[in-house]
Amino acid sequence: MELPRNSVWSVNDSELLKDGLYRLLDIFQDVESVILFSLDDTSATVRPIAVSLESFIELFSSRKAQKAHYELPSYLLVDEENISDDYIGRRDKNYGFIKGIVFDRSFIFDYATKRRSSQLAKYAKEIGADRKSLARLLTLYWRNGQDKMALLPAFSKSGGAGRDRIPTTKPLGAPKQPRTTAFDRAAKFIVSDEDKNKFKKALRKYYLKESGLTLAKTYKNLLKDSYSKEISLAEACGRYPLIPTKKQFSYWSTKLFSKEQIIKQRTSENDYLRNKRGALGSITDRSHLPGGHFEIDATVADVHIVSELGSHYVLGRPTIYIVADRASRMIVGMHVSLYHASWRAARQALTNSFLPKSDYCKSFGLEIADSEWPCAHIPKELVCDNGEMIGIQPQRALTPMTQLSFTPPYRPDCKGVVEKRFDTLNNEVVHELLGTTRGGNVVRGSRDPRKDAIYTLKEVTAEIIKAVLEHNRSILDGLVYSSPLLIENDLSPTPLNYWKIHLAKHRHELQSANSDEVIARLLPSAEVSMTRSGIYFNGMYYSCSEVEERNLASVARSSGRWRLEARIDENTTNYIYVRLDKNREFIKCNLLPRSRMLGDKSMYESDFIRDWLDTKKELTPISTTSIDDHKHRQETARQAKRRSKNAENVSFKDKTSNIRQRRKEELEATTNMIAPDFEVSVTNSIPDSFPLGSKIIPLPKGRKRRTNGGGS
Structure with a gap:
């Protein structure tokens, strides 16, 4: 059994000692005694007691005395460098008073065993000090650990810190002081318990709620609700109203309600969890193996683009989908398109995540090896928000391959890895392009970013791919503390190295992706x-x-x-x-x-x-010319119908007989070019006497062609 000096013991159910904590001051082997000091006695002067060594050992054997811990006052737990010189001087002075007697074992035994001891009085007379003061210093010394620091002055506890003062007829705090002698200030108001209840009521009614009023407006409403009569009476009497000041109200608002209560009640639960709660942990704490969790999300890019088929056609801002691995911070897939955040665009990003990247990069003019972006796997769990991924189609397409996990509404912090990647891409690439909106930080009156748009969708995608590859090669300090494999293999803490070394050591939760299955299910x-x-x-x-x-x-x-x-x-x-x-x-x-x-x-x-x-x-369903032609055609048809009315009594036989002769007569009447006795020349030669401008020369007739139908 060990009985170290200055150890603390807890005594219970003992007939020898009262229950409580005791500090073991010393052991006297010659008289077989133990000197104990009660730590539960809070008196200014406490004398130690002596117990036989055998009895104390028996208490220990019967487990009525066990080792315990005594918590020292907080003002003693400070570094020597942080103590002021005044405090150190007081401590050393007090220690000098008792230094000559505290190590005298005969005095300690005598002081603990006799009700009246003359040694302390003699010592006080020798050094010229008060006996009671020495007794109080000895009590502090034994209670607080028997060292010099036990006598440090407890000035940090002065003034009743943390306790409410009870005002009487004199107000607390400094009085109001006018800046000049020309005016007298109002008497200081004494806040009573009734006033505190009014403060609570006003704070709950106007201040402690979502979208609550400011403290200044709450104070004005307090005066209107609870002190209106006093204000009206004071105005009628021409005196200062006896009302609490704004400073008093502000002070008691922090006393009546804790800061935690004020923060929680003045914001919504989602806003508190997202922006104001303590961040003692991280989503990456429980996910340190690649493939355990992929996070997917979309954002609208902060840049306007133009069409490849015409740079004067502005197409707006594209949507960027990013898929990131939670453990390695690796961007494992992406997709940039003009479609809004939807399952149609998300499935393209997932396809890109699950398939090799060399062909994808080649389509944008970038030649890479698969080892530069070695992500072609399916994760154990896919983390997404309550948006496009919660429908029936995503469930049917993805559930056979991986498990879907949905974050709570309005909680982007639950997938903070992919959210941070958006911030990185915007700062590194997108905000440097012409046509960028810089995240909405546009000064009023500045140039419209759409006027500066010059990049096509393909060019923006190519720049984002380059930024993704650079991010995967960048050093991230947090990866050092996620896994020991990087240090063991002397690798820089980059997402790419983290991914490769964990795959090489078979420490991952990735699944191999079948390209045919991915194409059939996701595209x-x-x-x-x-x-x-x-x-x-x-x-x-x-x-x-x-x-x-x-x-x-x-x-x-x-x-x-x-x-x-x-x-x-x-x-x-x-x-x-x-x-x-x-x-x-x-x-x-x-x-x-x-x-x-x-x-x-x-x-x-x-x-x-x-x-x-x-x-x-x-824009042009028909041309205006066709409209005029159509109207002219209708007018011509009407005129022809009017002419045909005169021929209604003529028989069809008379109409169709002798057509050839009538054609000849029509030509002669309308053209005046056919001679009556003209014969066709066999040699097809044209005499010089025939003027070409006034004659029609018919060509030899060819044989008739046979047709299959009535059409020509």
């Missing part, structure tokens, strides 16, 4: 037609080797076109995926040369051309 579906010119979709024609080998275009030309199921990658027009037979996988079909004008563009450009054509048709 937007469409109907295409097999025609004589190839596979037709949105004004473009596609083909592949199998279409040519099976000569399907020839079959469509002879038997008519038919519909096929397809999957569309809206990032590019260079290819689509077509299922030629219902029991086979989708085959990649490339754009034919006849549609080369739309090559290397996004699918939105084909929609743009069709919209452009529709607007032209709507």
